[in-house]
Amino acid sequence: MKVGILGGGRWGQALARLVMAAGHEPLIAYTGKKPPHILPSTNVPPKASEQCDLLLVATSASEVRNAIRLSKPGPRNRVVVAGRGLEPGSAKWLTDVVLEECDCLRVGALAGPAPVEEILNGGLCAGVIASRYEDVRHLLTTALHSNRYRVYESEDLGGVQLTGATVPVLATLIGVARSLRGAGVGIHAMVLSRGLEEAGRLALAMGFDPMTFVGLAGVGDLVAAQALPGHPSYQAGEALAKGDRSQGPEALARALVRLASAKRVELPLIGALVAIYDGMDPLEAVQLLMARAPTREHQR
Amino acid sequence: MSSEQESGLFHPRPRELVVRDLVHRARRRLEGMSDTALEDVLEDALWHERKRLGRGSADDPEHPLLDTLAAALVRGTREQRIDAALSLVAVWGDEIHGRFDPRVYRVATRVLPTAVTALLSRRPRRLRDWRPDHLQPNARVVVRGELEWARELSKEATLILAPTHVSNLDSPLIGLALYLAQLPPFVYGAGLNLFSNPVVGWWMNRLGAYTVDRTKRAALYKETLKDYSIRALTTRHHSLFFPGGTRARSGEIERKLKKGLLGTGIVAWQEMLAAGRPDSEVYVVPCTLSMTLVLEAATLIEDHLAEAGKSRYIITDDEFAQPRRLAAFANRVLDLDDAVVMRFGRPLDVLGNPVARDPEERRAQAERRRGYVCGPDGKVEWDDQRDHTYTLRLADALCDAYVADSEALPTNVAAYAAWRCIAEQTGSNDPFKVVRTPIEKRRITPQRYLVELSATLDRLRDEASQGRGHVDELRGTADDVLATALDRFGRYHRSRALVRRGDELVVEDPKLCLYYRNRLTWLDRAPRARPLGESK
Numbered sequence: 041m042k043v044g045i046l047g048g049g050r051w052g053q054a055l056a057r058l059v060m061a062a063g064h065e066p067l068i069a070y071t072g073k074k075p076p077h078i079l080p081s082t083n084v085p086p087k088a089s090e091q092c093d094l095l096l097v098a099t100s101a102s103e104v105r106n107a108i109r110l111s112k113p114g115p116r117n118r119v120v121v122a123g124r125g126l127e128p129g130s131a132k133w134l135t136d137v138v139l140e141e142c143d144c145l146r147v148g149a150l151a152g153p154a155p156v157e158e159i160l161n162g163g164l165c166a167g168v169i170a171s172r173y174e175d176v177r178h179l180l181t182t183a184l185h186s187n188r189y190r191v192y193e194s195e196d197l198g199g200v201q202l203t204g205a206t207v208p209v210l211a212t213l214i215g216v217a218r219s220l221r222g223a224g225v226g227i228h229a230m231v232l233s234r235g236l237e238e239a240g241r242l243a244l245a246m247g248f249d250p251m252t253f254v255g256l257a258g259v260g261d262l263v264a265a266q267a268l269p270g271h272p273s274y275q276a277g278e279a280l281a282k283g284d285r286s287q288g289p290e291a292l293a294r295a296l297v298r299l300a301s302a303k304r305v306e307l308p309l310i311g312a313l314v315a316i317y318d319g320m321d322p323l324e325a326v327q328l329l330m331a332r333a334p335t336r337e338h339q340r
Numbered sequence: 341m342s343s344e345q346e347s348g349l350f351h352p353r354p355r356e357l358v359v360r361d362l363v364h365r366a367r368r369r370l371e372g373m374s375d376t377a378l379e380d381v382l383e384d385a386l387w388h389e390r391k392r393l394g395r396g397s398a399d400d401p402e403h404p405l406l407d408t409l410a411a412a413l414v415r416g417t418r419e420q421r422i423d424a425a426l427s428l429v430a431v432w433g434d435e436i437h438g439r440f441d442p443r444v445y446r447v448a449t450r451v452l453p454t455a456v457t458a459l460l461s462r463r464p465r466r467l468r469d470w471r472p473d474h475l476q477p478n479a480r481v482v483v484r485g486e487l488e489w490a491r492e493l494s495k496e497a498t499l500i501l502a503p504t505h506v507s508n509l510d511s512p513l514i515g516l517a518l519y520l521a522q523l524p525p526f527v528y529g530a531g532l533n534l535f536s537n538p539v540v541g542w543w544m545n546r547l548g549a550y551t552v553d554r555t556k557r558a559a560l561y562k563e564t565l566k567d568y569s570i571r572a573l574t575t576r577h578h579s580l581f582f583p584g585g586t587r588a589r590s591g592e593i594e595r596k597l598k599k600g601l602l603g604t605g606i607v608a609w610q611e612m613l614a615a616g617r618p619d620s621e622v623y624v625v626p627c628t629l630s631m632t633l634v635l636e637a638a639t640l641i642e643d644h645l646a647e648a649g650k651s652r653y654i655i656t657d658d659e660f661a662q663p664r665r666l667a668a669f670a671n672r673v674l675d676l677d678d679a680v681v682m683r684f685g686r687p688l689d690v691l692g693n694p695v696a697r698d699p700e701e702r703r704a705q706a707e708r709r710r711g712y713v714c715g716p717d718g719k720v721e722w723d724d725q726r727d728h729t730y731t732l733r734l735a736d737a738l739c740d741a742y743v744a745d746s747e748a749l750p751t752n753v754a755a756y757a758a759w760r761c762i763a764e765q766t767g768s769n770d771p772f773k774v775v776r777t778p779i780e781k782r783r784i785t786p787q788r789y790l791v792e793l794s795a796t797l798d799r800l801r802d803e804a805s806q807g808r809g810h811v812d813e814l815r816g817t818a819d820d821v822l823a824t825a826l827d828r829f830g831r832y833h834r835s836r837a838l839v840r841r842g843d844e845l846v847v848e849d850p851k852l853c854l855y856y857r858n859r860l861t862w863l864d865r866a867p868r869a870r871p872l873g874e875s876k
Contacts, residue, residue: 093716114708114711115708115710115711115712116711116712116714116715116716117708133870133874135874136870136871136874139871139874140871143708143711144713145730145733145873146726172729172873173725173726174723174725174726175723175725175726286546325784
């Protein structure tokens with residue numbers, strides 16, 4: 041099977057390696073001047089849509105729309121977004137962006153830990169493919185599942201995308217918490233577990249499966265974010281704790297708060313991150329969180 | 341070629357052939373099942389049918405067939421089990437299949453429109469008051485929208501007409517509208533209970549109705565019905581079904597549709613594609629019915645509010661079953677200019693995409709559409725799960741179309757504004773609380789009411805300018821709309837949704853007010869923000 045990969049960056053190349061490890065042929069559609077090293081590629085993106093039934097979108101969230109416009113997938117294609125979060129600006133789910141931009145209907149999302157360099161160096165990993173369409177899940181599993189990369193299937197497309205949007209926010213919060221003076225593993229554990237709880241609450245309110253958060257897309261990705269040296273979200277949290285508000289998943293955090301507000305769900309931790317971006321001192325934000333009234337562990 | 345010649349109804353196949361085809365389809369499905377799945381389906385059929393027949397007569401011809409099935413389930417081979425199930429399917433198939441008769445249809449199209457129009461007209465008290473226009477069908481049924489388009493498509497493709505369902509009067513009214521629109525006849529499913537009257541049953545059966553027994557709950561029966569629908573569509577029978585499944589109890593425009601029959605469109609399309617048919621397209625035409633007053637409103641809203649509402653899927657004791665109520669309704673309501681407004685919406689394909697008006701573009705669309713179900717070799721790849729997900733898209737598209745094509749009528753707008761006023765005075769938006777609010781909180785000052793009514797009219801006109809809903813029947817000022825609504829409310833129902841008493845407006849019957857107000861609840865919801873089929 042020939043698998044199209046939209047985006048020739050490190051993640052696109054890692055996915056191409058996984059496709060090869062599963063015994064299939066990748067075709068990377070890149071837009072820059074320099075083709076990816078060694079791997080089969082084209083700088084005419086529509087070729088990927090013509091030649092491959094399955095397309096993996098391996099660009100940043102802000103580039104998904106452009107990648108789809110350039111490659112023009114059609115009714116026969118299945119498009120799987122292998123990126124996290126919501127589109128910056130519009131705050132739309134990335135699969136919705138795909139549906140808006142082309143005639144393809146069969147879409148899915150690949151989520152889970154993505155230690156790119158490890159994968160490129162032959163490391164073992166796993167991911168979850170979520171789609172409403174069984175044939176999309178099946179095709180993606182066939183394309184990527186190997187003794188190097190395990191693929192698990194889920195129907196909870198919304199839940200997986202929500203989880204993907206939440207993980208960078210929680211990783212940033214952990215970065216903030218760990219960098220505060222006097223912070224230890226206690227606050228780390230608290231932010232991690234309470235962050236998952238409030239994300240699960242939002243998932244439930246939106247009709248998604250809260251168990252998705254304890255799977256590869258949630259806990260799996262979050263553990264990787266903390267364990268991986270130099271993870272951008274974790275680093276953004278460290279910078280925030282020092283007063284640098286120029287980086288990190290600010291737009292994502294705001295979008296999640298908006299979603300939660302529409303569903304009347306309280307997100308104290310993510311709300312605190314938004315408050316920090318708005319200028320609140322991180323220590324004060326933590327103190328406000330700790331001063332909240334006691335409550336039940338699971339509010340469902 | 342005339343629309344009659346194009347319709348499969350005018351080329352009837354022998355009855356045995358139809359039943360044999362249904363049995364063949366069921367056999368293919370049952371033979372493809374695992375032993376466990378097969379056992380589950382047959383046990384389900386046995387259990388539901390035994391339960392149903394327990395209430396019926398002992399000499400029902402199904403009894404021996406069920407005994408055979410039961411025996412096969414206990415000690416029969418796989419083949420014996422399948423054969424026993426297929427005997428049931430054959431009996432059901434024979435019952436379902438209609439007896440359309442082109443000769444009867446031609447006679448009926450001369451007689452029935454006048455008869456239905458006579459029903460819709462207020463009968464003059466004295467013969468000398470009678471005027472010929474009392475029997476002019478065009479003057480009685482307001483039909484708007486994409487009729488011309490539907491007529492054009494009916495010549496090149498098979499149509500599914502998917503109307504909203506308000507009242508038991510819908511079917512004759514749609515039949516009349518189809519005739520007036522010069523559309524070909526449609527087959528439609530009619531409840532078995534409607535056939536109990538031999539005269540009505542005889543006519544319905546020969547005018548395109550097939551029989552649906554809603555007391556049969558077995559999955560095997562439902563699959564047989566779906567097979568019948570697929571068969572009808574693949575033999576160029578334009579088909580009508582109410583995707584909401586039953587009359588909207590709350591009065592709301594349908595928000596959830598049954599996917600079973602709706603999903604037969606995509607299967608029929610693929611069967612025709614696989615057979616290489618040049619006329620393989622199946623298009624779905626949304627149709628929105630809006631009624632100024634609804635014959636069964638009081639019963640329907642009562643049923644909606646009652647805890648047992650869901651269990652009364654089939655209501656047999658409502659106003660439709662009371663000849664005097666029906667006559668009163670026909671006499672006082674149906675001859676009004678705004679009594680019934682029917683709007684045909686923009687046709688959709690079986691995946692929920694809008695169909696192009698231009699024939700060339702339509703052909704290009706059809707070519708692209710094949711890609712959703714065919715492999716690289718151009719052959720159909722069968723996938724029930726994918727088709728179900730496509731049908732969810734179609735259902736979403738239909739629900740959007742129902743709102744876009746709905747006609748806001750004075751009774752709906754007046755009730756909507758009145759409900760907002762009494763909800764505010766009750767201090768709650770909970771319908772169960774508001775319908776029980778005492779009379780003193782149901783009195784509204786005209787000044788307060790007109791502010792609310794004007795705001796509602798402004799919102800509706802604004803929405804209409806953006807393609808959501810129509811306001812053609814809301815003529816004049818808020819005072820004019822109120823006067824029309826009060827006149828309508830006073831015509832038929834025993835207690836009125838809204839009435840003027842002295843200097844006040846009073847919500848006399850809050851349940852009826854809720855019913856008529858519910859038609860506009862879409863105003864309180866934001867338009868779809870996510871793509872079709874993606875909202876959870």
